[in-house]
Amino acid sequence: MSVNQNNLELGATPIEPDNLVLRNRARKSAGLPGITQAIKHVIRHMHTRSFLKTSFSMNQKGGFDCPGCAWPDPDDDRSRLGEFCENGIKAIAEEVSKYKLDRVFFQQNTVSALRAKSDYELGKLGRLTEPLAYDRIVDKYLPVSWDQAFKLIANELIALQDPNQAIFYTSGRTSNEAAYLYQLFVRCFGTNNLPDCSNMCHESSGKGLSETLGIGKGSVTLQDIYEAEVIIIMGQNPGTNHPRMLTALEQCKTNGGKIISVNPLPEAGLIHFLNPQKPMRMLTGGTAIADLHLPVRINGDVALLKAIIYLLFKLDNSDGQCIDYEFIQKYTVGYDAFAKHIDDIDFAACVEASGVTENLIQEAAALLCNRQKVIVCWAMGLTQHENGVNNIKEIVNLLLLKGAIGKPGAGTCPVRGHSNVQGDRTVGIWEAPPEKFLEKLDEVYNTKMPRQHGFAVVDAIQDMHKNPGRIFVALGGNFLSAAPDTYYTAKALKNCGMTVSISTKLNRTHLIHGQQSIILPCLGRTEIDYQAQGPQFVSVENSMGIVHSSQGILTPCSDNLLSEVSIVSKLANETLVSDSIPWLSFMDNYDLIRDEIEQVIPGFENYNQRVRQPGGFYLPNGARERKFNTSSGKAHFSINELPNNDLVQGQYEMMTIRSHDQFNTTIYGLDDRYRGIHQGRRVVLMNSVDMELAQIKPFDEVNLVNNYNKRERIAERFKAVPYDIPARCIATYFPEANILVPIDKFAKSSKTPCSKRVIITIKKI
Numbered sequence: 001m002s003v004n005q006n007n008l009e010l011g012a013t014p015i016e017p018d019n020l021v022l023r024n025r026a027r028k029s030a031g032l033p034g035i036t037q038a039i040k041h042v043i044r045h046m047h048t049r050s051f052l053k054t055s056f057s058m059n060q061k062g063g064f065d066c067p068g069c070a071w072p073d074p075d076d077d078r079s080r081l082g083e084f085c086e087n088g089i090k091a092i093a094e095e096v097s098k099y100k101l102d103r104v105f106f107q108q109n110t111v112s113a114l115r116a117k118s119d120y121e122l123g124k125l126g127r128l129t130e131p132l133a134y135d136r137i138v139d140k141y142l143p144v145s146w147d148q149a150f151k152l153i154a155n156e157l158i159a160l161q162d163p164n165q166a167i168f169y170t171s172g173r174t175s176n177e178a179a180y181l182y183q184l185f186v187r188c189f190g191t192n193n194l195p196d197c198s199n200m201c202h203e204s205s206g207k208g209l210s211e212t213l214g215i216g217k218g219s220v221t222l223q224d225i226y227e228a229e230v231i232i233i234m235g236q237n238p239g240t241n242h243p244r245m246l247t248a249l250e251q252c253k254t255n256g257g258k259i260i261s262v263n264p265l266p267e268a269g270l271i272h273f274l275n276p277q278k279p280m281r282m283l284t285g286g287t288a289i290a291d292l293h294l295p296v297r298i299n300g301d302v303a304l305l306k307a308i309i310y311l312l313f314k315l316d317n318s319d320g321q322c323i324d325y326e327f328i329q330k331y332t333v334g335y336d337a338f339a340k341h342i343d344d345i346d347f348a349a350c351v352e353a354s355g356v357t358e359n360l361i362q363e364a365a366a367l368l369c370n371r372q373k374v375i376v377c378w379a380m381g382l383t384q385h386e387n388g389v390n391n392i393k394e395i396v397n398l399l400l401l402k403g404a405i406g407k408p409g410a411g412t413c414p415v416r417g418h419s420n421v422q423g424d425r426t427v428g429i430w431e432a433p434p435e436k437f438l439e440k441l442d443e444v445y446n447t448k449m450p451r452q453h454g455f456a457v458v459d460a461i462q463d464m465h466k467n468p469g470r471i472f473v474a475l476g477g478n479f480l481s482a483a484p485d486t487y488y489t490a491k492a493l494k495n496c497g498m499t500v501s502i503s504t505k506l507n508r509t510h511l512i513h514g515q516q517s518i519i520l521p522c523l524g525r526t527e528i529d530y531q532a533q534g535p536q537f538v539s540v541e542n543s544m545g546i547v548h549s550s551q552g553i554l555t556p557c558s559d560n561l562l563s564e565v566s567i568v569s570k571l572a573n574e575t576l577v578s579d580s581i582p583w584l585s586f587m588d589n590y591d592l593i594r595d596e597i598e599q600v601i602p603g604f605e606n607y608n609q610r611v612r613q614p615g616g617f618y619l620p621n622g623a624r625e626r627k628f629n630t631s632s633g634k635a636h637f638s639i640n641e642l643p644n645n646d647l648v649q650g651q652y653e654m655m656t657i658r659s660h661d662q663f664n665t666t667i668y669g670l671d672d673r674y675r676g677i678h679q680g681r682r683v684v685l686m687n688s689v690d691m692e693l694a695q696i697k698p699f700d701e702v703n704l705v706n707n708y709n710k711r712e713r714i715a716e717r718f719k720a721v722p723y724d725i726p727a728r729c730i731a732t733y734f735p736e737a738n739i740l741v742p743i744d745k746f747a748k749s750s751k752t753p754c755s756k757r758v759i760i761t762i763k764k765i
C-alpha cells in the first residue's frame, strides 16, 4: 500500500500491491464463466438463502428492480429462471452483504486509517447499520440518534445566510418517490442546487436530443430493438455494462438485423455472446453479435459519422433508396444547409480523423444504404467529450436522413447507466428546471419556487472549492470518487462546513469530508420497506421510459435503517419549520407521494393505479410519435464542426473506462475478465507500437501526467499493458485515473467532464 498520506488525504485511491496477470482477451462473453463468477461472488458475500430469494424476484413483475443498470425488462414473456445477468447478481450481492459495519468497527478504526483501504476493501466491509457523526477529536465516526442527526443538519441549513450556499447531490439509484420529495424539499428550502450523476453521464444526450428532437430521452422500445434492420452501437460496452442488452441484440440478429460496433476497443460482448438463459445455445456456440466493427480513434465519431453520411449521399445518387426524402420534407428543418455542408466536407480528412479505414466505412454505408429501420445506441464513449453534445446531434442527423425516428424498429437509444437516473430527472432532479415545471410546483404548493438555475456537478465543485462553509448533502452516490480532478474535488469537500451522505455502504466520500460530517444509512432496493401503513413499494423509470414498481423482499440488514423517503421527509420536516406541506405523512404511505407527482408531472395520470399493473406503464414520448417539441415543431438537422483532436509529440488521448468487475466506484473484484486483465486495476492499456516507440515494456510502471490549464496532475504507478487499441489512444480505469480529468474541461453546453479524452504524457519511473 502506498504510504503517501498527503495523497490519501486528498482522495487518492491507495496503491495496492497487485499480482497482475495478463491472459488472452475473451472471445466470448457471458455463458458459463459469467454464471460461475457471479456465483463465486454470491458465496463470498451473501447468505445462500437471501440469494435464492432475491434471484427469483429480481426484475420480475411485482418484484424488485435490479440495482444495476437501467436496461429494461421484457414487456411480457419474462424468463422464470430469473431475469438477470452476472453483473446484476454482483450488484445484489454487494447490497445484500452478509457483513455489517457496526459501532465497534468505527470505534476501532480512525478515518485516517480507513483512507488507506482500497475501494475494493471498503466495499467488502459490508453495510452501514446506524447513523454516524464524525468526531474530529478522536478522528472517528461515532453513533448518533436519528433525531440528533436531523437536528444537526437542519440547524446548519437554517443558519445559512443564503439557501444557495447548500448543495444537494443525487445519484441515480434513488426512487421516483424519494427523488420527488427531495427536489420539493430543496426548492422549498430556496435553491435549485440539485446536481446529479447525470451531469457526469448522459447530460450530453439530454441536451443534444432536446435541441434536435424536442425530448431529452431515447425514442425506442425493446420491441424496436428486436425489429431493427441495423443497430449501431457507439461508445458503449454492453457486455459489461448492460449485459442483458445482448439478449435483445441476439433477438434482433435472429430476425435478420445487422449490428455495427463503433469503439476503439474490440469489446468482448460485441464480438461473441453466449446467452446464459439458453442452455442449448451455450453448448452450440452462441451468437457473433457485431457484423462489422469500426475501431474508431478516441473522439473520432463525428468525423466517422460525417464520412458515412457523405457516402450515403453518394450511394443515394446511384440507386435512390438511401435517403428518406418524404420524411425529411414532412418532419424536419435544416436539410438544405446540412446537405450542402456534407457536400463541402473533405471526405479524406474525415476518414483520416476517424482512424477507421475507408474500406470499413464503405462497408458500414453499404449496410445502411437500403435498410430503413435503423437504431443508434450509445453511452459514455460519446457523451463524455468536449464535443459530446455534437456527437449526439450528428447521430440524429444520420437517423433523420434515414427517416429512422418514430417508426417501428428505428430511433435513438441512449442507454442509461444507473437504474433510475432517467426517472430522477423526470420527477425534478435538475439544476436547470424548465419554467413550466416550476410554475406547476408554484400552483400545486401555493408558493413561489426559486427561479435562478442551480449548480451542476462541475459548478458545484468549483463553488465549494472557492467558498468555505458550504453544506453538501448527497442522496446516494460517491461524489468524491465519481467526480473529476480528485484532488481538486477533495479540497472542495474538505472546505465544506458540513457534508452529509445518505448511503448504504461506506465509500471514499465519507472519508474526505467537511468540518462536520454525517452518514445516514438507508434501506437498499432488496429490503422490505415497512412503514406505519404497511410495507411500501417505490417506482423507477428505465432507459426506455417505462415506469414500474420495485418492492424489496428481504429483512433489512439492521433495524436502525430508514428508507430514503423517510430520511428526506424527516429532514424536510425538521428544516422547513413554517411549511404547510405534510412531510411526515408522505413517509407513512408512498401512494400520497405518487399522488403529488401525478399532479405536477405530465404523463403520470392514474399513477397509483397504473404503477400497480404488472410491468408498469410507458411515459409519453413525442419523438416516438413524430411529434417534435422543438422551437420549430420539427426535427432539426444540425451542422457540427469537426473537433480538433491534434496531439503533439509525446501526448496520448486517454479514456477512463469501467472494468468488468465494478459498478462505477464500487469495485466488485480485481479482474477485467473479458479484456484478459486479472488481479490488478492500476493499469494503462496501450498500443504495442506506441509502447515500443516509447521504450515501455509490458508491466513497466509509469506515471501519467496531465497539464491542462497549467495545473499539473499526476497519477502514479500504473502498469503498462499492451492492448488492441488505436495508436496514441490509451485506456485506464475509472475512478483510479480521475485525478487526471480536469475540472475545467467539460462538454460544451452539457458541462459533462471529459472523462473519455484526457490528454496525457507518460513518464517512465
Ligand SMILES: Nc1nc2c(c(=O)[nH]1)N[C@H]1C(S)=C(S)[C@@H](COP(=O)(O)OP(=O)(O)OC[C@H]3O[C@@H](n4cnc5c(=O)[nH]c(N)nc54)[C@H](O)[C@@H]3O)O[C@H]1N2
Binding pocket: 068, 069, 070, 087, 201, 234, 235, 236, 237, 238, 240, 241, 242, 262, 263, 264, 265, 267, 296, 297, 298, 299, 300, 301, 379, 380, 381, 382, 416, 417, 418, 655, 656, 657, 658, 659, 660, 662, 663, 664, 665, 756
Ligand atoms: N457492470 C456495470 N454496469 C454498469 C456500470 C458499471 O460501472 N458496471 N455503470 C453504469 C453507468 S452509471 C453507466 S453511465 C453505464 C456506462 O456504460 P458504458 O458507456 O458502456 O461504460 P464505459 O466503461 O465508460 O464504456 C465506454 C465505452 O466507450 C468506448 N469509448 C471510449 N471513448 C470512445 C470514443 O471516443 N468513441 C467511441 N465510439 N467509443 C469510445 C470504450 O472503449 C468503452 O467500450 O453503465 C452502467 N452499467
Ligand SMILES: Nc1nc2c(c(=O)[nH]1)N[C@H]1C(S)=C(S)[C@@H](COP(=O)(O)OP(=O)(O)OC[C@H]3O[C@@H](n4cnc5c(=O)[nH]c(N)nc54)[C@H](O)[C@@H]3O)O[C@H]1N2
Binding pocket: 171, 172, 173, 174, 197, 198, 200, 201, 202, 380, 384, 417, 418, 475, 476, 477, 478, 479, 481, 482, 483, 484, 502, 503, 504, 505, 506, 507, 522, 523, 524, 525, 564, 656, 657, 658, 663, 664, 665, 666, 734, 735, 737, 738, 741, 755
Ligand atoms: N473518470 C470517469 N469518471 C466518471 C465516469 C467515467 O466514465 N469516467 N462515469 C460517470 C458516471 S456515468 C456516473 S453515473 C458517475 C457515478 O457517480 P455516483 O452515482 O455518485 O457513484 P456510484 O459509484 O454509483 O455510487 C456508489 C455509492 O452509492 C451508495 N448507494 C448504493 N446503493 C444505494 C441506495 O440504494 N441508496 C443510497 N442512498 N445510496 C446507495 C453506496 O454508498 C455506494 O458507495 O460517475 C461518473 N464519473
Ligand code: SF4
Binding pocket: 059, 066, 067, 068, 069, 070, 071, 083, 084, 085, 086, 087, 088, 089, 091, 241, 242, 243, 244, 245
Ligand atoms: S442488464 Fe442491468 S438491469 Fe439487467 S440484470 Fe443486468 S445489471 Fe441488472
Ligand SMILES: [Mo]
Binding pocket: 197, 200, 201, 202, 416, 417, 418
Ligand atoms: Mo452513468
